Amino acid sequence: MAKEMHETPNLDELESGPWPSFVTGLKRLAKDKGYMVDLLGQLETSYKTRKGYWKGGTVSVFGYGGGVIPRFTELKDENGEPAFPEAAEFHTLRIMPPPGMHYNTDILRKFCDIWERHGSGLIALHGQSGDIMLQGCTTENVQKAWDEINVLGFDLGGAGPAVRTSMSCCGAARCEQSCYNEPEAHRVVINNFLDDIHRPALPYKFKFKFSGCPNDCMNSIQRADMAVIGTWRDNMQTDEALAKKWFAKHGMNELVNDVVARCPTKAIQLKEVKDVKAGDSISAVAVSDTHCLEIDNRDCVRCMHCINVMTGALAPGKDRGAAILVGGKRTLKIGDLMGTLIVPFMKLDTDEDREKLVELGKTMLDFFADNALEHERTGEMIERIGLVAFLEGIGLEVDPNMVSQPRTNPYVRMDGWDEEVAKINAKQNA
Amino acid sequence: MSQAQAATPRRPIECGVPDAKQYMHPTLVKNFGNWKYHDRPRPGVLHHVSHSGEEVWTVRAGTQRQMDVYTIRKLCDIADQFAEGHVRFTIRSNIEYIVADEKKVAPLIEALEKSGFPVGGTGNSITMVAHTQGWLHCDIPGTDASGVVKSMMDQLYEEFKREEMPNRVHISTSCCEINCGGQADIAVIIQHTKPPVINHDLVANVCERPAVVARCPVAAIRPALVNGKPSLEVDEKKCVCCGACFPPCPPMQINDPEHSKLAIWVGGKNANARGKPTFMKMVAAGLPNNPPRWPEVNEVVGRILHTYKADARPWERMADWIERIGWPRFFEKTGLPFTKYLIDDWRGARANLNASTHIRF
Numbered sequence: 155m156a157k158e159m160h161e162t163p164n165l166d167e168l169e170s171g172p173w174p175s176f177v178t179g180l181k182r183l184a185k186d187k188g189y190m191v192d193l194l195g196q197l198e199t200s201y202k203t204r205k206g207y208w209k210g211g212t213v214s215v216f217g218y219g220g221g222v223i224p225r226f227t228e229l230k231d232e233n234g235e236p237a238f239p240e241a242a243e244f245h246t247l248r249i250m251p252p253p254g255m256h257y258n259t260d261i262l263r264k265f266c267d268i269w270e271r272h273g274s275g276l277i278a279l280h281g282q283s284g285d286i287m288l289q290g291c292t293t294e295n296v297q298k299a300w301d302e303i304n305v306l307g308f309d310l311g312g313a314g315p316a317v318r319t320s321m322s323c324c325g326a327a328r329c330e331q332s333c334y335n336e337p338e339a340h341r342v343v344i345n346n347f348l349d350d351i352h353r354p355a356l357p358y359k360f361k362f363k364f365s366g367c368p369n370d371c372m373n374s375i376q377r378a379d380m381a382v383i384g385t386w387r388d389n390m391q392t393d394e395a396l397a398k399k400w401f402a403k404h405g406m407n408e409l410v411n412d413v414v415a416r417c418p419t420k421a422i423q424l425k426e427v428k429d430v431k432a433g434d435s436i437s438a439v440a441v442s443d444t445h446c447l448e449i450d451n452r453d454c455v456r457c458m459h460c461i462n463v464m465t466g467a468l469a470p471g472k473d474r475g476a477a478i479l480v481g482g483k484r485t486l487k488i489g490d491l492m493g494t495l496i497v498p499f500m501k502l503d504t505d506e507d508r509e510k511l512v513e514l515g516k517t518m519l520d521f522f523a524d525n526a527l528e529h530e531r532t533g534e535m536i537e538r539i540g541l542v543a544f545l546e547g548i549g550l551e552v553d554p555n556m557v558s559q560p561r562t563n564p565y566v567r568m569d570g571w572d573e574e575v576a577k578i579n580a581k582q583n584a
Numbered sequence: 585m586s587q588a589q590a591a592t593p594r595r596p597i598e599c600g601v602p603d604a605k606q607y608m609h610p611t612l613v614k615n616f617g618n619w620k621y622h623d624r625p626r627p628g629v630l631h632h633v634s635h636s637g638e639e640v641w642t643v644r645a646g647t648q649r650q651m652d653v654y655t656i657r658k659l660c661d662i663a664d665q666f667a668e669g670h671v672r673f674t675i676r677s678n679i680e681y682i683v684a685d686e687k688k689v690a691p692l693i694e695a696l697e698k699s700g701f702p703v704g705g706t707g708n709s710i711t712m713v714a715h716t717q718g719w720l721h722c723d724i725p726g727t728d729a730s731g732v733v734k735s736m737m738d739q740l741y742e743e744f745k746r747e748e749m750p751n752r753v754h755i756s757t758s759c760c761e762i763n764c765g766g767q768a769d770i771a772v773i774i775q776h777t778k779p780p781v782i783n784h785d786l787v788a789n790v791c792e793r794p795a796v797v798a799r800c801p802v803a804a805i806r807p808a809l810v811n812g813k814p815s816l817e818v819d820e821k822k823c824v825c826c827g828a829c830f831p832p833c834p835p836m837q838i839n840d841p842e843h844s845k846l847a848i849w850v851g852g853k854n855a856n857a858r859g860k861p862t863f864m865k866m867v868a869a870g871l872p873n874n875p876p877r878w879p880e881v882n883e884v885v886g887r888i889l890h891t892y893k894a895d896a897r898p899w900e901r902m903a904d905w906i907e908r909i910g911w912p913r914f915f916e917k918t919g920l921p922f923t924k925y926l927i928d929d930w931r932g933a934r935a936n937l938n939a940s941t942h943i944r945f
Contacts, residue, residue, distance in 0.1 A: 164876040168731050171738030174700055176730045179652035200719035200728065201875045204841035208723045209834060216593035225721060246721060252604035255673040259660035261607060262671070266653035266660075275653040279673050282716060282764045289650070289721055301594050309599045320601070324672065327604070327612045328632055328640065328682070330619035337604045345600035352598065368856035372675060375861050376767045376854050396621060412899050416858050459857040463899065466621020466633075484763045486828050487801040489930055490863045529799065 157188035157240075164201035165194065183275045190274055192238035193290065196229055199237070213245050213293050215300045218352040221248050221310030222296055243292045244274070248285035248311035249303060250344070253322040253337035253364075255280065264306055272299035283361070284321035285311040309348070315529075316354035317347040317519070322364035323371040325384075331461065332366040333384025333474040334502035339511060340364045343382075346512045350519065357526035360519060367470065368458045374482065375493040379522075379532040380515060381479040387499055388471035389451040390461070392439035397467035401441035409441060413460050421453035422460055439467065475501040478514065480544075481533030491533035494541065498555040514548075521547045609670035609682040611640050627747045628703035629689060641689050642680050643667075645701040646712050646737065646744055649677035650720065650730050658699055666692040676712040676754070678705045704745035710753040710889065711744065713737060716764040724831050725759035726774035726844040727873045732757050735877040736772075739886060750896035750905065753889065754852075761826050767852030767864055769902035770888060772881055775847035775869050776825040779818050780836035784810040791816070791833035799828045846871040846881050850888060851903035862903045868920050884920070891917045910944040 159181070168177045180197075184190040196207055213224035223246040229237045236242035265286070269275055274290025281287045286308075291299055300310070311319030320343070323329070325336030343362055350356065363374035366384040374381030401409060414424050427446045430438045437449040447468075449460075461468045478500065479493030497514070501507045518532070525547065526535040536544045545552060554560075605613050615634035622632040630642040648655070659679055663671050666688060667681040674680060679701070681692055693703050705711040713736055716722065718729030736755070743749065756765030757772045765771060787793070793816055797805050804822035808815055816836065818829075827838040838844070848871070852864030867888075871880045895917060896905035906914050915922045928936040 165731075167876045168734050171734070172700075172702065172741045173734055173737035174646065174648040174655070174702075175734060176648040176650040177734075179648065179650070179655050182654050183652045197720055201731070204727070204844075204873055204875065205839060206719050206722060206725040208721065210723045215596065217596040223721075225723065244721065250601050251673075252602045252607055254604050254608075256604045256607040256609075256612075257671055257673075258607050259663045259669050259671070262656055262660050266656050270653050276650060277653065277656060278650050279647070279656075279677060279679075282714065282766065284675075297593060300596075304594075304597050304599070307599055307602050309601070310596075321675065323675075326617040326619075327608055328619060328642070330621055330632070332617065332619070335617065341601045341603065348598050348600050352596075370854045370856060370861070373766055373854040375856075376852070376863070393621075408898070411897070416899060418858055455856075457856045457858060459899070462857055465623065469621070484766065486762055486826065487799065489932070490767075492861060492863070527798075528795065 156184075156186055157191045159184060159191055160195035160198060160238075162194055162198040165198050180276065187275065188240045189290070189292075190241075190276075192241035193244060193274065195238040196227060196241055199229060208244065213296055215297050215310065218310055220313040220316050220352060220354045222246070223248065223313055224293075241290075244289070245291045245293065245296055247273075247288040247291065247296065247299060247303070248281065248283075248313060248319060249288065249308050250311045250319045251280060251284055251286050251321075253340040254324050254327055255284075255321075256327070261306065265303070268299055268302045272302070283311070283319045285319045310352065312351040312354070312359070314354040315356045315358050316352075316360070317344075317350040317356070318359050318361045319351070320344045320362045320364065321372045323366050325364075325366035329366060330466065331369065331384075331458065331470060333386055333470055334366065334382075334476050336364045336366045336384070339382060339476075339502055339508055342505075342508045343512055343515055347515070347519070356519075356523055358529050358531055360522060360532065362515065368456055369462065375479055376482050376484070376490070378482050378493060379480060380518060381482060381493045382476045382502075382511065383479065384474065385456045385477050385499065386471040386474045388473040389435065390437045390449055390454065390471055391469040392437050392447075393467050393469070394439055397439045397441045397447070397464065400464050400467050401445075406445075409447075413447070413463050416459050418457055418459070419453045419455050421451070421455075422447060422449045424448075437468075441467075475499050475503075475507075476511075478511075480518065481531070481536045483531045483533045488534055488537060491531075491537065493533075494536065495556050496541075496545065496550055498553060517548045607670070609640065609668060609684070611638055611684040612670075612682065614638065615640075624707050624747070625689075627709060627745060628693070628706055630706060638684070639686070640682050640684055641686055642682050643689060643692050643696065643703060644674070644678050644680050644705050645696045645703050646705055647677055647679050647701065648730070648734070649712075649715070659701070662692070662695050662699065666695045674705075674711075676705070676714050678712050702741060702745050704747075707747040708749045708751050708753075709744055709747045710740045710749060710755065714754065714756040714765050714768065716757065716759050718759045722759060723834075724827070724839075726776065726827075726839045727759045727846070728875060729757055729759055729765075731876055732772065732878050732881070735879075736882055736885065739882050740889070743889070749889075749893055751899050751901045753892075753902070755885070761828075767854060769850065769852065769864075770885055771849040771852060771864050772885065773847055773849060774844055774873070776827055776838050776840070776844050777870075778840055778843040779804075779820045779823040779825055780827075780829060780838045781840075782816065782818065783835040783837065784813060784815040786835040787815040787833065788813055790835055796829050796833040796836070799832055801826060801828060805829055841873065844873055845869060846873060846878070848881070848884055848888070851906055853901050853903045855901075858899075858901075858904060859907070866926055867914070867918075869925065887920075888918055913944060
């Protein structure tokens with residue numbers, strides 16, 4: 155044992171119970187590291203006093219401005235010296251994960267070895283923005299740890315007023331609901347903004363997130379300044395064998411109550427096989443010899459519910475791509491903002507398609523950098539200037555998909571109406 | 585100064601996000617973009633079938649997120665011995681082992697559970713809590729994160745391992761009102777109840793005063809001369825105790841061991857499935873910040889989950905369930921008091937009032 159443990163009666167209570175205990179992990183590290191003995195001492199103090207004791211500061215690696223989260227203790231003794239001196243510095247390195255957070259054991263073991271040598275040995279997989287968080291490092295060792303991690307092919311993530319580390323779902327790697335190549339889109343987009351990640355110089359943070367379908371497993375609509383959410387334009391695909399298998403197992407009650415009745419736009423109907431409509435927008439699949447599901451794809455909003463319930467029997471169409479939403483964020487300071495749809499559909503099949511996504515991101519980020527106030531997120535900026543001003547600023551045409559309904563008040567200057575109508579007519583006739 | 589520091593530092597290799605394919609299970613690489621459907625043979629296991637006919641089984645297990653290297657190496661040992669050396673992590677810090685051979689599933693589950701990692705978190709279970717850093721690492725936390733989550737998951741352990749809820753349940757915790765834990769079916773978030781206590785000796789040296797004034801959402805902060813020193817003052821009648829001034833100005837101490845309480849929010853949903861995505865709504869507050877196990881918070885969370893489990897229909901998320909039964913019945917069934925503080929008066933508040941005669945009796 156490196157050093158005698160401090161008494162930790164509060165933390166000790168978090169070692170009981172069936173869920174894996176982070177305290178047990180911290181204590182295991184403390185067997186070899188006085189650093190972690192003192193960390194436990196400070197954490198136990200927080201549990202007693204119900205106060206936090208870390209303050210920020212300035213620590214970075216050579217060549218970058220961000221990516222390290224500095225932490226210096228504020229828990230001092232009567233002489234103004236750190237009460238737990240070995241853990242007086244406890245910085246975090248944020249490392250960008252591979253898209254979908256895939257690893258083999260070899261790379262994870264390398265991370266462990268490096269972090270055991272230079273840091274605390276505590277790793278969070280993963281932080282809320284998706285970073286691999288190497289938690290607990292002295293100022294002196296930050297560069298040493300970073301030098302070894304960087305040559306593994308990993309790079310620091312974002313912090314402060316910068317483009318932030320991104321996340322993408324498992325997507326095409328394992329999910330049949332994937333509507334685009336999420337890992338590739340994630341990687342191409344983020345790797346085009348490395349300067350804005352590593353050298354924070356924006357009004358505030360800017361987050362991209364990538365979800366492969368409207369289930370939005372990355373929670374992008376509520377968190378991302380630019381959310382890329384997969385969807386499709388053509389008719390839903392069906393598989394009769396899987397539909398019949400599902401029905402045989404689940405029966406009519408579940409089909410009616412869990413599938414048909416839960417369709418938000420009533421696009422799906424249960425019909426007798428003989429009554430099923432044919433048509434360009436109809437997807438139909440028999441669930442038995444007598445009954446059939448009929449979906450009018452023009453009414454379907456691609457919510458995913460029926461597909462989630464009857465996986466494989468119903469599936470996204472073949473003409474897949476993504477919708478783009480902007481401005482999602484949580485509370486501070488004006489209240490929660492959901493992302494707003496600004497691009498209903500774009501293809502993301504080829505490098506050329508992904509280049510267009512990068513261009514859209516660049517245009518949006520440039521506009522943000524030029525127009526947002528200090529500490530203002532994209533959603534707050536749009537709230538302040540209006541969606542139309544934002545669209546005009548980034549060169550996108552208005553589309554009725556962007557609203558849940560048209561305006562409900564007359565308070566607007568409309569002397570440009572005829573001109574706008576003429577423009578739309580000219581475009582339609584072109 | 586050590587030798588390493590004295591030498592010219594290495595310039596970073598600005599390599600960005602690595603290619604995931606080098607770490608992916610080979611069957612995933614081979615069938616990339618070609619998956620046909622999936623099912624769940626048992627809680628904690630996903631079975632995906634490709635159009636090529638190839639299959640993979642994914643075994644999902646809970647972790648403590650904040651992991652020591654010994655835990656990660658243990659997880660790697662299990663991957664090497666019982667799986668095929670490839671893992672991935674979910675957004676909620678669950679680990680997933682991917683195997684192309686069904687026969688490996690049962691021994692893998694046994695190895696994980698024997699080592700203390702519960703297998704579950706799939707489908708209509710209560711999965712791992714998304715959380716923040718808390719006292720362990722954050723510079724502005726009102727409470728801890730890992731400890732709250734540990735105590736919560738101890739209580740919800742069996743529900744993690746089963747698929748018995750009406751639909752999936754996502755929970756988050758956050759140590760300040762910034763809510764890094766995020767929107768969820770149930771969220772536990774610090775709610776301060778007193779204005780910041782200002783250390784006027786430090787403000788002038790530590791804080792950029794105009795920036796702090798600009799941060800306040802209700803314009804309650806103004807520059808002031810206090811005891812002859814330039815400082816800031818707060819109009820305490822206007823202050824909503826959000827804590828936005830604290831990060832840019834640590835001398836405006838918002839955290840209070842007694843008066844920083846915990847609030848509980850329900851009905852956030854990010855999926856577009858069925859209804860559009862929803863924000864969560866505050867339904868309880870004033871709960872004490874009570875380490876090491878926060879029993880009062882866990883009691884309310886448990887009560888809401890128990891009511892939801894008993895009352896919601898299949899596939900209803902928390903938000904869908906409440907939309908069907910209505911808010912009066914939600915408060916009645918959970919026994920939570922509906923107070924005047926739960927009526928919104930922030931911008932856009934009228935959209936949250938009942939502008940109809942839709943009333944359930």
